[in-house]
Amino acid sequence: MLNQNVVIIGGGVIGxxxxxxxxxxxxxxxxLDRSLVGQESSxxxxxxVSPLYPWRYSPAVTALSHWSQDFYPRLAERLSAMTGIDPEVHKTGLYWLDLDDEAKALEWAARMQRPLTSVDISAVYDAVTVLGGGYSRAVHMADVANVRNPRLVKSLKAALMAMPxxxxxxHCQVSGFVRDGNRVTGVRTEEGDVLGDNxxxxxxAWSGDLLSSLGLALPVEPVKGQMILYKCAADFLPSMILAKGRYAIPRRDGHVLIGSTLEHEGYDKTPTETALESLKASAIELIPALADAQVVGHWxxxxxxxxDGIPFIGPxxxxxxxxxNCGHYRNGLVLAPASCQLLTDLLMGETPIIDxxxxAPAGRLNG
Structure with a gap:
């Protein structure tokens, strides 16, 4: 154990x-969190627990996602045992339908030794009986899971609150950094300075604003995403499905998530009627029976x-x-276990889990 105090800005899953x-x-x-922990993108x-199209990402993202995918079940078991709150890592598999770059996906899977296979579309309709018509091709990865992220956040918070x-x-907003020369020795808040060795x-999405107070430009910006939630029977949708950039995710209790939009609207996160109608249309195209289901959430x-979706991790x-430890774009939940272990390794001076x-922020910041 190192005799040091660490201050962390941000209470999402990464923090x-x-x-x-x-x-x-x-x-x-x-x-420290400006609001309540885990209430933003987390x-x-x-x-x-996979990038939507893993073969389209750089090896840097792939390295983090593979480590995290393998680690998530153990993390969930540990948190559940510690807190009694199960993050529900739900292994359902994922079908990608009518991919434009199916050959690239299969080549990537062979090269990376990932279990992605082409399957006959009739087998998909047999497995997912509620799937909409008109699809002709599919690839399948059987071991992909999803994590119930609000419960993951709740479980992590409970585990931390039990640590002395x-x-x-x-509700503690950081406005800047405390410095001794160039060294950062803490942060400034409305309630006073909070000091730390690191x-x-x-x-x-707010990381760039804070770093700009040091004259550094971090290329991290908010990208709005909207989703809707249906409540269905627990056995309604047996697998995750993805087509035309939209996905359906089943939870264990029958909730089905449909997402998501990509919008560059600054820090505005107001749900819109336009997005709601677009998401409903995608939902019904994927799963026609959802036309008769009630939307129980839209956010x-x-x-x-x-x-390139490559996070910034390091000094x-x-x-x-x-x-x-920021800039994870669409893959914060996917990459969190590996990203946070890598940051821990580097800060503690231990051998990092991956290259x-x-x-590294060096060479990637302006200022």
Whole structure:
């Protein structure tokens, strides 16, 4: 254990899991959130434990996602045992329908040794009897799971609150950094300065705004996404399905998520009628029976958009004591276990789980 205090800015799944990893290794962890923990993109996302189209991403994203996919079941079991709150890692598999780049997907799977296979469309209709008509081709990955992200956040928060050396401060907005020369020694809040030996910036879409106070330009921006939720029978949809960029995700209790939009609207996360109608149309095209189902939820969240979806993980050059774990774009929940373990390894001076180079802030910031 290192005799140091760590301050974490941001209480989404990245901040919470970073705190969870660091707490057993340092003297204290203080986690600050501008609102309530886990109420932004971590709550709003779908929770598929895979990038939507993994073969379209860089090897940097693939490396994080593979590590996380393999780790998630163990994490869920551990959190459930600690807190009694099951994050519900639900292994349903995923069918991609009528892909334009199916050959690329299968080549990627062969190269990466991932269990993605082409399947006869009749087999898909046999397996997913509620699927809409008109689809002609499919590929399937049987081991893809989804995590019930609101419960993951709730479980992580409960686990942290049970740790004697962790403090969670909600409704505590960080306005800037405390510095001793170039070294970052804490953060400024309306309630006073919070000091630490190391500060981790994990504020999602708001990370760039904070880093700009140091004269650094972090290319992370909010990207709005809207989703809708139906309540169906528990056995209504046996698998996740994805077509034309829209997906359906079944939860264990029969809730079915349909998502999502991609909108560049700044920090506005107001749900819109236009998106609602578009999502309903996609839902009915995928699963016609949803035309008679009630929408029980419609919301919007802000993803932390970043170039190529590659997160920033590691120390900020020229500002010792400051670390980044942000910019996960559409894959925060997917990449969280690996990202937070990598950040922990680097901060603690331990051997990193994967090559740190692609995620290093050095050379990727302007200022």
């Amino acid at each position: 919470l899991l970073t705190a969870f990893n660091l707490a057993p290794k340092v003297r204290s962890v203080t986690l 709550w709003a996302g779908g929770g598929i 050396n962790v403090v969670i401060r909600e 500060v981790v910036l994990a504020a999602g 919007a969240g802000l993803r932390p958009g970043s170039p 900020v050059p020229g500002h010792p004591g400051l670390w980044l 740190k180079t692609p995620y």
